[in-house]
Amino acid sequence: MMKLNEANFYLAAMLRCPGIGCRYMQRLLAVMKEPGTIWQTDARTLSDTKVLPPQLAKRLADFCRQNESAPEEIQKVCEQKQIQTVSILEENYPEVLREIYAPPVILYYNGILESDARRVAMVGSRRYSGYGQAIALEFGEKLAAAGLTVVSGAARGIDSFSHLGALKGGRTVAVLGCGVDIAYPSENRKLLYDIADSGGAVISEYEPGTRPLPAYFPARNRIISGLAEGTLVVEAAERSGSLITAEMALAAGRDVYAIPGSIYAPGCAGCNNLIRQGAKLVAEPADVLEEFGLAVKQPVKKAGLKLTxxxxxxxxxxxxxxxxxxxxxxxxxxxxxxxxxxxxxxxxxxxxxxxxxxxxxxxxxxxx
CATH class of the missing domain: 1.10.10 (Arc Repressor Mutant, subunit A)
Known part of the structure; x- marks a missing residue:
């Protein structure tokens, strides 16, 4: 039997095959168990599983024969860049993520990815107001200080401020729509380093070297909401990617919370609509922590700080x-x-x- 960490690179290589996504791969694993077995199986046997249509079974078998060195190549890159992997076959795969629709079969990460951490997602607009910035920093810090791991997407705006706030209070996880070896946006390079270096994690389902493409971000959002017990939308316009994350959270049976904003501010329309539709209105960190059975940890006041x-x-x-x-x-x-x-x-x-x-x-x- 192949070691799981080696098996991860067979999985990674097979996911390169056009048409083979997480759902097909998970169904194949349920039948054939071992990634190495799938990698070595001929087209007829793959088709006989009834998991793949005959044409796709042939495509996968041909791909594996024509790309024999792909697993070793991916493994070498991960080792060189000190990138870790975890697959859905392993016990340390985040348990709550298994429950979502089409969970990622493999995750690449830097830092420490705790399988049983209690997490809350914080998302919002790239176009933020001072109000949104202040809320993201405050909530990120206080939710993390109370023991929650704050999950967000490391995008400009509210995501970044949520991470920055959480770094002051505790742990945070950034989910990327590209490889974990790519800083996107580039100005967040230090932020991503700090997240991984401080006990949190930077994760992605895309292998190292994958450039950020628009199609990857909606898929990334399902991981953000999937890792968390609840999703807090801080500031979002009526049509916002953050609302996609909220919808995915609801589809997975998770809670959605929203910060209310001015009825005159377009950037708050998405949050106000979520509240109208039944999302919990949140006015202070304690409102979220109450849902988790946690209390706000009172910050230690700075001693001896005097103003001129x-x-x-x-x-x-x-x-x-x-x-x-x-x-x-x-x-x-x-x-x-x-x-x-x-x-x-x-x-x-x-x-x-x-x-x-x-x-x-x-x-x-x-x-x-």
Whole structure:
């Protein structure tokens, strides 16, 4: 009998064959048990299983004969890049993921993939508001601090902020629509490294070297929701990929939660519609943790952190929800202009009490 870790590379190689996807492969495994056996089987025997149509059985058999070195090639790449694999045949495959429709037959990952972790998915729009950013950072941190692993897709916007927040509180898992050796988007290279390096995991069903293609992301979304007991939609427009993830969660019998937003904000329409359709309205991390039977872990307050007179004046005009530009801050100061405002804001950001967004607007880092 072949060792499971070697068997994984037979699986990976056979999934390269056009027309052979997760569903066919899982059905073949149910009949023939061993990936190595399937790899060596002739077309007639494959067809006799009644799993594959005759033409597809011949295609798979021909593919295996014509690509004899493919399993070793994939194994070599994984070893060189220190990428780990887990298949649906193994005990350490995430149990909740087995329950979804067409679970991935094999996962590639960097970091630590815990099979029995309690997970919540956090998803949202790439086009985010300051409100969405603040919510993703806060919820990511507090849900992770309470013991949940935060799962998201490492996309720009809400996904990235969810991961960043979770890194401050605990563990997070990023699910990619490309190979785990590819940073997409490229600016998230450090984020992906930090996720794997801090006890979390970066995972994908696509073998190393696979470039991100639009068709891969809806399939990726089923893994995000499939790994989690519930999915929290932070900020999403009426037509958003995040809603696909929510639909997949519902189809798998998982809970869906949504953050309400302004009725005048197009970027909140998707969440508001989910709530209208029965998703649980979430206003604070405790609302999600209650569903998991967990309590909010109170953060340790920073001791000895004192503000200068200038910093205190700036802090008073800032809010958690609405970022302000430097001009708006200056106009809001009761005593007029503060010298070196940009330097003061930088110092406050380094102290962790102020956050700057991509539009160079500033808000308080924590809600009062």
């Amino acid at each position: 007179a200038e910093e205190a004046a700036i802090y008073q005009v800032l809010s958690f929800e609405h970022p302000l530009s430097m001009d708006e801050i200056m106009l809001s100061l009761p005593d007029g202009e503060i010298a070196n405002l940009s330097y003061q804001l930088l110092q406050m950001e380094m102290k962790g009490i102020v956050i700057e967004n991509e539009l160079h607007c500033f808000r308080r880092a924590e809600r009062e």
